[in-house]
Amino acid sequence: MKIVVIGGTGLIGSKVVKKLGEHGHEAVAASPNTGVNTLTGEGLAEVMAGASVVVDVSNSPSFERAAVLEFFTTSTRNLLAAEAAAGVGHHVAVSIVGTERLPENGYFAAKIAQEELIEKSPIPYSLVHATQFFEFVRGIADDAAIGDEVHVAPVGFQPIAGEEVAQAVARVAVGEPLNGRVEVAGPERVQMDEFFRDALSALGDTRAVVTDPHARYFGSELTxxxxxxxxxxxxxxxxxxxxxxAQ
Structure with missing residues (x-):
């Protein structure tokens, strides 16, 4: 089966390509550096030829509210149009657990807009909602930093290894379309402040983690x-x- 992985050279996409290839599928990594640009449409018709499934794990180069919305809506429209022209039978997209709970968050709002386009398309689809990746722990801490302190809310947190996100995406890609969503998360649900206190210590990061009920997660206050x-x-x-x- 030919499966095109949009964003297939990135953190998750490269892992998805590898896993699909190991199971005998023709997994094609598509990204700007392989000549496929979802914003301009460059290379889409060519890479879609003969594809049965398209997996979209691409990400916006900018997280600024207007830019990220423009990226996900434009690229998704272009992808769905190219898939329809090529007769692709299954569109798989990765999103985030809790998108609908934080609509004031610009990135989450852009993912909601992306999902709405997918749901309204005639192409059968599956959405994989994942929690935060282990690989992003330091970046999340940096965004939450105020001086030498990292302010984190005492709320539920259940991060997951990127490897297991890729495994879930690959499994969904070769199955029947869900026309709905599946959620994937790590094995341990902990308090977010406690997780970051332990995680930063394990990383050798000496910044103090401050438990702050009003701490913001990329601009959003959490419940x-x-x-x-x-x-x-x-x-x-x-x-x-x-x-x-293991790293």
């Missing part, structure tokens, strides 16, 4: 369930400490 999955989510098996030790 207990903002970032955690609902019941029935597919859970990974890799724990953060074990993942970190």
């Amino acid at each position: 207990e369930r903002s970032l955690v999955p609902d019941e029935g989510a597919s859970l990974g098996q890799i724990r953060y400490r074990d993942w970190l030790a």
Whole structure:
């Protein structure tokens, strides 16, 4: 089966391509550096030829509110049009657990707009909602830093290894379209402030983690369930400490 992976040279996309290839599929990594640009449409018709499934794990180069919205809506419209012309039968997209709970967050709002375009398209689809990746722990801490302190809310947090996100995406890609979503998360649900206190210590980061109920997550104030999955989510098996030790 030919499966085109948009963003296939990135963190998750490269792992998805590898996993699909290991199972005998023709997995094609598509990104600007392979001549495929979803914003301009360059290379889309060519890469879609003969494809059965398209997996979109691309990301916006800018997280500024207007820019990220423009990226996800324009690229998704172009992708869906190219897929329809090529007769692609399954569109898979990666999104975030809790997008609908933080609509004031510019990035989450852009992902909601992307999902709405996919849901309204005639192409059968599957959405994979993932929690935060272990790989982004330091970046999340940096965004939450105020001077030498990292301010984090005492709310639920259930991050996951990128490897297990890729595994879930690959599994969904070769299955029947869900015409709905599946949630994936890490094996441990903890308090976010406690997680970052332990995680930064393990990374050798000496910044103090301050428990702050009003701390913002990329501009949004969180509630207990903002970032955690609902019941029935597919859970990974890799724990953060074990993942970190293996890096």
